[in-house]
Amino acid sequence: MSESAGHAEGSLAALYETVRLLTDPGQLSAGQAVLVAASALLVGAVLWSCCGRQNKVKLRAEFTPGKVYFHAAPPVKAIPCLTPFGMKLETYLRMADIPYEPMYGRSRGPKGKIPWIEYNGEAKGDSGLIIEFLNREKGVDLNQSLSEADKAVSRAFTKMVEENTYWGLVRNRWIDNFDQLQELFEVPWFVMFLLRSVRGKVKQTLWAHGIGRHDKDDLEGIIEKDLKAISRFLGAKPYLMGDEPTEVDAAVFGQLSEICWANSDSYLHRIVTVDCPNLQAYCNRIKDRYWLDWDQLTKKSKKDQ
């Protein structure tokens, strides 16, 4: 018998034995029962992580067909949305002229994250996938003037800011400037105990991502290179890809707006405002064009109500 045939026969025999034990648990010794239970747990955990963890989402009982219900964190004094992906999606909705109803709260979408939307009674998560969905649904294409090469560059910048630069922002906000979160989030002091446990999870996430393994200087150097790359590519253009805004501007503004207006005491803010003033001007340009209600929204923050 060949070696591989021997392995196959051995595996089949083990499978048969497992099925026999599971279908006739009376035959199990205590040790075998523990082993079977542990294996079942392990298989369950693997299936759970392979099949994707879908968050259970509570949907509205009633909705207007074709209307976008936008779920994100509520405005605070500093900024209309304290998540860069929320700023991105809301800016895209405004650029594409798609009406929406904000649903401020802390509820998580189907992927366990914010922002997310409800549309025709269904929950959709991930800002990038939501934009693709709405482009199809509403017949929108902010990138229609771009060549295929331009689209490739846009994709690269979008992924750089969201998969790399974003983590510099997270580390700065949650680890280095944690003590400022109470004021930024406008929450009572005791909520800081809860946020401290979130901080622990953020630390684990940064470590698992890999970016959390850099010391402060290395990390700041990496993020500085990202910001300077955006600044150089933008140059004197009004928007990243030229005279008119495209999808990548929503993504980049999403991240930079947090740096400009909600991370003011940081090296990130210094780079954007002092070292790369064209980035600050770019953010002001998008804010002035699409966020005429900025002051109104941010004044509505809890402290001022």
Ligand SMILES: N[C@@H](CCC(=O)N[C@@H](CS)C(=O)NCC(=O)O)C(=O)O
């Ligand atoms: N790829 C997602 C990222 C969204 C995201 O990471 N949101 C953060 C807030 S900035 C979140 O909900 N984090 C909660 C968590 O990871 O548990 C998107 O584009 O929407």
